[in-house]
């Protein structure tokens with residue numbers, strides 16, 4: 307179990323990372339700046355980087371595979387995303403789309419998200435009861451508000467067609 311202080315730090319770290327990326331859309335550079343941010347350990351910075359890359363790859367694969375848009379992946383309009391995060395994320399996804407390979411693709415398909423993990427933006431469904439959670443800004447995955455379940459899958463407009 308992740309303690310809640312650490313979860314909060316990771317979630318603010320993810321938001322901070324998006325601010326750095328807004329200024330300069332280059333992940334390694336942004337992570338370097340994040341590691342100078344006093345509130346985080348190096349391990350936490352690495353973790354946040356992994357969470358971001360996971361989100362970016364998932365979105366990039368979705369768009370490449372289905373010929374759809376970011377709003378379909380989010381399952382809500384990009385305008386609902388707080389601040390400049392939507393634009394920044396969109397830029398990063400475009401870059402990620404150019405560098406995807408097939409092996410990675412297979413690996414990302416088995417995606418499951420768990421309570422306590424940090425997610426950027428998007429819509430998730432509880433695997434036990436089907437409850438939907440919408441993230442309009444980065445945050446940590448809570449236990450399901452309905453059934454206290456801890457496993458989720460990301461859903462897109464593709465899932466409701």
Ligand SMILES: [Zn+2]
Nearest residue numbers: 432435450453
């Ligand atoms: Zn549930």
